[in-house]
Amino acid sequence: MANPKSAYSVSTKKEKSDTHIIVVWVDNEAGVLARVVGLFSGRGYNIESLAVAEVDAKKNISRITIVTTGTPQVIDQIKLQLKKLVPVHKVADFKRNDKSVIFKEMALFKVVGNTNKIKKAINACKKYNAVILDKTKKSNVIQITALRREIDKMAKDLKKFGLVSISRTGAVAMTRGNKVFN
Amino acid sequence: MSKLYSGAEIVFKCLEDQGVEFIFGYPGGAVLPIYDELKNHSSIKHILVRHEQGAGHAAEGYARSSGKPGVVLVTSGPGATNVVTALTDAYMDSVPLVCISGQVPTHLIGTDAFQECDTTGITRPCTKHNWLVKDIKDLSKTLHEAFRVATTGRPGPVLIDIPKDIQFAKINYSKPKIEKKLNGKKSNQFSQLEINELINLMNKSKKPIIYSGGGVINSGPGASEALRELVELTGFPITSTLQGLGAYPGDDNQFLGMLGMHGTYEANNAMHDCDLLINIGARFDDRITGKIDEFSPKSKKVHIDIDPSSINKIIKVDLALVGDVKEVINGINKTLKKKNIDLKKSNKEKISKWWEQIQKWRTKNSLHFKNSDTTIKPQHAVQRLYELTKNKDTFITTEVGQHQMWAAQHYKFNKPNRWMTSGGLGTMGYGLPAAVGVQIAHPKKLVIDIAGEASVLMTMQEMSTAVQYNLPIKIFILNNQYMGMVRQWQELLHEKNYSESYSEALPDFVKLAEAYGCKGIKADKPSELDEKINEMVQYDGPVIFDCHVDPNENCFPMIPSGKPHNQMILGPSEKDENKITGKGKALV
Numbered sequence: 139m140a141n142p143k144s145a146y147s148v149s150t151k152k153e154k155s156d157t158h159i160i161v162v163w164v165d166n167e168a169g170v171l172a173r174v175v176g177l178f179s180g181r182g183y184n185i186e187s188l189a190v191a192e193v194d195a196k197k198n199i200s201r202i203t204i205v206t207t208g209t210p211q212v213i214d215q216i217k218l219q220l221k222k223l224v225p226v227h228k229v230a231d232f233k234r235n236d237k238s239v240i241f242k243e244m245a246l247f248k249v250v251g252n253t254n255k256i257k258k259a260i261n262a263c264k265k266y267n268a269v270i271l272d273k274t275k276k277s278n279v280i281q282i283t284a285l286r287r288e289i290d291k292m293a294k295d296l297k298k299f300g301l302v303s304i305s306r307t308g309a310v311a312m313t314r315g316n317k318v319f320n
Numbered sequence: 321m322s323k324l325y326s327g328a329e330i331v332f333k334c335l336e337d338q339g340v341e342f343i344f345g346y347p348g349g350a351v352l353p354i355y356d357e358l359k360n361h362s363s364i365k366h367i368l369v370r371h372e373q374g375a376g377h378a379a380e381g382y383a384r385s386s387g388k389p390g391v392v393l394v395t396s397g398p399g400a401t402n403v404v405t406a407l408t409d410a411y412m413d414s415v416p417l418v419c420i421s422g423q424v425p426t427h428l429i430g431t432d433a434f435q436e437c438d439t440t441g442i443t444r445p446c447t448k449h450n451w452l453v454k455d456i457k458d459l460s461k462t463l464h465e466a467f468r469v470a471t472t473g474r475p476g477p478v479l480i481d482i483p484k485d486i487q488f489a490k491i492n493y494s495k496p497k498i499e500k501k502l503n504g505k506k507s508n509q510f511s512q513l514e515i516n517e518l519i520n521l522m523n524k525s526k527k528p529i530i531y532s533g534g535g536v537i538n539s540g541p542g543a544s545e546a547l548r549e550l551v552e553l554t555g556f557p558i559t560s561t562l563q564g565l566g567a568y569p570g571d572d573n574q575f576l577g578m579l580g581m582h583g584t585y586e587a588n589n590a591m592h593d594c595d596l597l598i599n600i601g602a603r604f605d606d607r608i609t610g611k612i613d614e615f616s617p618k619s620k621k622v623h624i625d626i627d628p629s630s631i632n633k634i635i636k637v638d639l640a641l642v643g644d645v646k647e648v649i650n651g652i653n654k655t656l657k658k659k660n661i662d663l664k665k666s667n668k669e670k671i672s673k674w675w676e677q678i679q680k681w682r683t684k685n686s687l688h689f690k691n692s693d694t695t696i697k698p699q700h701a702v703q704r705l706y707e708l709t710k711n712k713d714t715f716i717t718t719e720v721g722q723h724q725m726w727a728a729q730h731y732k733f734n735k736p737n738r739w740m741t742s743g744g745l746g747t748m749g750y751g752l753p754a755a756v757g758v759q760i761a762h763p764k765k766l767v768i769d770i771a772g773e774a775s776v777l778m779t780m781q782e783m784s785t786a787v788q789y790n791l792p793i794k795i796f797i798l799n800n801q802y803m804g805m806v807r808q809w810q811e812l813l814h815e816k817n818y819s820e821s822y823s824e825a826l827p828d829f830v831k832l833a834e835a836y837g838c839k840g841i842k843a844d845k846p847s848e849l850d851e852k853i854n855e856m857v858q859y860d861g862p863v864i865f866d867c868h869v870d871p872n873e874n875c876f877p878m879i880p881s882g883k884p885h886n887q888m889i890l891g892p893s894e895k896d897e898n899k900i901t902g903k904g905k906a907l908v
Contacts, residue, residue, distance in 0.1 A: 180445050214632060215632075221629075223449075
């Protein structure tokens with residue numbers, strides 16, 4: 139659309155979208171996740187993955203980690219809108235390719251097949267901190283922690299070794315070094 | 321051991337501590353304990369509406385005209401869902417509302433009980449914040465927090481859902497000290513450096529313009545005074561959004577009129593050609609900007625707003641001052657005076673050419689319309705209404721549509737808080753209940769709802785409220801038998817296919833007025849207009865004025881779909897050359 143004939147704001151300047159990890163510290167109270175998620179869906183922002191749990195039982199603080207994509211303007215809006223929510227304490231934002239931040243996701247793979255296949259599956263998982271959580275003659279449940287694209291790749295690669303079920307988490311993030319986000 | 325109070329009593333204790341004088345509401349099963357308690361609190365008066373949407377809009381009218389938060393009390397289920405439109409309206413236009421809704425008892429929540437609905441779920445996207453109080457211990461704290469959230473920062477609606485068992489439960493009450501839990505949500509984040517930078521930009525500018533909005537009204541009367549001083553100190557031209565009307569005197573020479581889709585030619589052209597645009601408390605709404613890519617292409621843009629998320633949301637700005645408008649403008653004025661910069665004098669030469677240009681645009685007389693001796697032109701009706709009521713400190717509310725734009729164009733406001741209209745959400749049916757709320761806040765003042773016949777029928781039942789409380793509101797209907805703005809768009813965009821925009825079976829408004837127990841007046845000749853308007857104004861009681869106007873009149877000037885500010889249609893003769901084509905048609 140070179141010339142959008144619009145009274146509404148349709149911008150022709152297409153900015154590049156980037157993947158960002160947004161970390162939100164919130165009061166752990168009823169409905170708080172719905173507020174955060176509702177803000178994303180209501181304003182048309184996209185959620186690639188989500189991880190949330192209480193991190194401070196005393197202060198009742200939960201930490202929500204959201205992976206999203208957007209232009210710099212959209213990411214700014216997301217942060218500013220999040221900061222307006224009453225139960226939100228602080229918001230941090232990292233680019234996915236930020237070297238100073240660790241991102242990790244966890245996945246559970248159930249592999250069913252003969253011992254040979256299972257062995258191959260375990261081998262393939264080795265470089266991603268593989269842990270065998272359950273073991274029978276015909277099956278194995280393998281846990282790995284890795285980056286999203288690595289897990290994507292493993293999910294594809296393990297098919298030939300009898301992968302029957304995958305369960306995975308959203309990404310969690312933490313800065314490297316002694317720096318703490320304030 | 322201190323005295324134990326029921327939840328219902330605590331609700332009123334909190335309202336009393338907050339200085340609430342009026343509640344707009346409608347009873348029902350799940351709020352009966354609160355209604356039962358009403359009789360024991362003489363300082364709080366309850367206004368019984370006829371529909372919960374009316375309660376919401378009345379509270380909005382009350383809040384906008386008085387600067388105090390409006391309080392709404394409704395029951396669970398349908399009571400709560402009916403108020404959703406008003407909450408959304410208040411959210412869009414930043415009006416502080418505190419809505420208390422009843423809920424089924426806590427042990428029945430989630431069982432699809434009678435008149436149960438997920439009220440906090442439904443109202444989450446249309447409130448600043450909401451609470452479901454599940455423990456009597458949280459009630460007083462929550463209520464006070466609700467008032468704080470509604471009235472601080474960028475104001476807005478909040479809702480507290482109180483289950484019936486909590487209203488009965490007992491606990492002791494002490495006025496809680498609200499701990500300031502700001503969570504980093506400080507309103508004033510601007511610095512002196514930013515003010516200095518703004519003044520630097522002002523000094524350099526040859527074609528400046530100030531564009532002010534509803535934020536100035538929300539910031540209180542002091543903000544309007546500060547704005548007037550700023551305009552006086554700088555000598556800059558000023559234009560205003562729909563919501564900002566009244567912050568600066570509408571009849572002043574430095575005021576260019578409203579801007580935007582139905583704004584004046586001079587205001588829109590000045591926005592387009594300026595080299596410095598100072599946005600004070602407005603939000604670059606799409607009705608204002610027109611085509612984004614060609615919005616004010618040559619200007620440095622400055623944005624003053626209390627809400628950080630308004631900055632760079634739609635238009636990227638060069639300088640942002642986040643803070644309460646009043647504080648920011650006062651800061652600017654102080655610096656201007658301290659540094660002894662008399663911009664008006666020093667800049668006189670620089671911006672005199674700009675003023676010459678503006679005068680040239682003014683000669684287009686873009687609000688002009690062809691008057692008639694035989695039919696009442698709606699613009700003429702508004703002009704006469706203005707002339708006959710301008711010395712009375714009149715409060716105007718409107719519905720939504722053509723009449724709203726004509727009111728904004730032809731009624732001039734000299735004070736803030738005198739103009740109540742649904743801008744962001746565009747809620748037909750807003751004006752009548754809003755007038756009820758305004759009259760409650762200002763019992764001695766003249767309150768007029770400039771209405772359209774289609775809009776006003778959406779909340780007509782509130783006439784009954786007006787009659788019950790002897791509220792002498794005047795409903796001035798510009799009756800053109802069409803949903804006028806819909807018809808106008810169909811004429812411009814859909815080859816005059818007036819699909820469902822004609823009102824086939826309108827009531828006789830005079831008889832309708834009489835049925836409600838108020839006065840009905842009808843006018844259909846220009847010659848009788850003045851006399852009948854005077855009759856309306858002088859009548860001590862609610863009036864429905866059925867003003868039959870030209871059904872084919874369109875609202876001009878207009879920025880058509882897909883066009884920038886400098887390509888306005890000025891009148892019916894021009895509209896063929898400036899036809900809306902292609903994709904512009906798909907957009908409203």
